[in-house]
Amino acid sequence: MPTMKDVAREAGVSLGTVSNVLNGLPTVSNENREKVEEAVRKLKFIPNTAARSLKTNSSKSLGLSIPNIGNPFYPELARGAEDAAQKAGYSVFLCNNDRNAEKEKNYVRVLLEKNVDGIILVKPQVSMEEMDEIREKCGLVLVDIDGEVHESYDVINVDDFGGTMKGLELLYEYGHIRIAFISGSLESRSSRSRLEAYIRFREEKSLPVDDRFIKRGSYDWYSGYTCATELLRMVNRPTAIFASNDLMAIGAMKAIRERRMDIPHDISVMGYDDIDMAALCSPQLTTVRQPKYELGQASVEMLLKRLCFRKAGVNEKGEHLVLPTDIIFRESVGYAERENGGENS
Amino acid sequence: MPTMKDVAREAGVSLGTVSNVLNGLPTVSNENREKVEEAVRKLKFIPNTAARSLKTNSSKSLGLSIPNIGNPFYPELARGAEDAAQKAGYSVFLCNNDRNAEKEKNYVRVLLEKNVDGIILVKPQVSMEEMDEIREKCGLVLVDIDGEVHESYDVINVDDFGGTMKGLELLYEYGHIRIAFISGSLESRSSRSRLEAYIRFREEKSLPVDDRFIKRGSYDWYSGYTCATELLRMVNRPTAIFASNDLMAIGAMKAIRERRMDIPHDISVMGYDDIDMAALCSPQLTTVRQPKYELGQASVEMLLKRLCFRKAGVNEKGEHLVLPTDIIFRESVGYAERENGGENS
């Protein structure tokens, strides 16, 4: 492996000059620049990032910790992050923690050892103290956090409350009153926000809240399947099911089809996320779209901004971003049957 | 950020001793060991990998280049790779190249700069010369390669030919003769193997090869959809469709349903890969399972083995592994209608 020294020798200039050329400093004569570039090509020189990193104390790499790469939501987010990072000359370590706090902690440690310049924690599970420790060593951006956090932190969330409201509003416009809600595991803020929106919505519309219409799943398709099965067995069953994510909505549709009911004629289904599968299943799923790619992109951009501040020594206060959602109307939502229309009167 | 020097001072020992403790060398007195460990804890010391990497010329990290993280096949592979790497104390850089040769080349460069110990190229597009250059600098494992490659390379493929044969055999056992085949883009070895298997199968069973039954898709669901649409418009349409991947099979099912036909009663569909979605769609897709997770795992293990050889200076010849496939029988395949049974006689 040729080093800069070899390049310098080959080009007949000094080490410093090679460095200046490589870093694009204008303070090099054209003649020397060409000689160096020539030598670089000839030797197939590749700079050693470890050495640079050691000297500059910056590795030009970021860490991205996500809960579950098996959920199609996250690869999309990761791709957004990766693209944004690459554009800025950074690489990213993708860490899949399987929603396991231990694993997450472990990865953080590894990332810190790798000397990453910053870390993005999606659905972080580490404690406040640990976050503070991380921030002492590198930049930190929190995505989809549970609970409140000091305003000095950089945070990005998606507007779960608003998105759920919009989704429920759509069902309401289609005449649905008996709307069931399949929630995700309530440990996470986003799950709670969605559930809160459901409850608030019923209050605002003065609809009775029947607790039997609220089911608790765990974001995998099978839990959607079982929750829906219970819902369908009720004597006065719902005319619409709002699931907290698409995977559960798809599981619910499966349960519905197995009971030989038609979607959306007999019952409407609405999901959340807009994963690829939502457009692929049949009927195609009407859903609340989360800006997945943009989320990844925005977190990296926010992190990069933070790194600038840190380098400049400014202690800019934390940014708090909330990304909006859209409704994607497809086939799985239709008008409620008349017979159910008067339920509430 | 505390360094080993700080730890040494805090513990009242020398730098060398700290290093020995950190690396678990037995040549340290218990007393000193404890003093050092105490100091490490107190200072929250985290070793700097860049420095270590510079000295040892090993970064304890690997690069994994995949074609498309949006295809659910690859996250699964990536997870297998990551788990195996982590177990051995390695981290992995995930690089998504969007099936773009330029991007892939770029990533290879970045990985080399990062001083990764090895690179796994899935569906590599780089030239032979470039591969050789990579091998000069670090370990290299090729997964799912196109065409032949020198036997000194480490290669892992999945048994596409055999898997396709098994799948077609199943359809045959269910009485299907008029089997259509939707291929992927033929630039890749795996696609070609699957198509070759189809042709061979027809020869072996002495079935006529009707070229209109062979469609060429591009591995995304929409191409499966359009190919199937054409197939269904034929006067003497197929009784079964074998798609080269699940995404296309699912697209095909969509086309079939839109024509109000029943699966598998009117037509059977078979996929390839066994992505999560295959169990989720309805009817559930019968498919040829690829060992995705195992593929990632095996590539890392092979790479690690190669790294051992390299370190030891041995030039062990390349390993060539072919992973087997399974048939996953679900709902989308059924018996062919009698009327078609005699087609071939």
Add this chain to the structure above:
DNA sequence: TTGAAAGCGATACCAG
């Protein structure tokens, strides 16, 4: 504009 030299933080060798 260029070159020489001092480190960055760890490892590993060798003398004690």
Add this chain to the structure above:
DNA sequence: CTGGTATCGCTTTCAA
């Protein structure tokens, strides 16, 4: 068993 020290490849003063 321990401590001192050269070294990895690069960046970054500082003098020439």
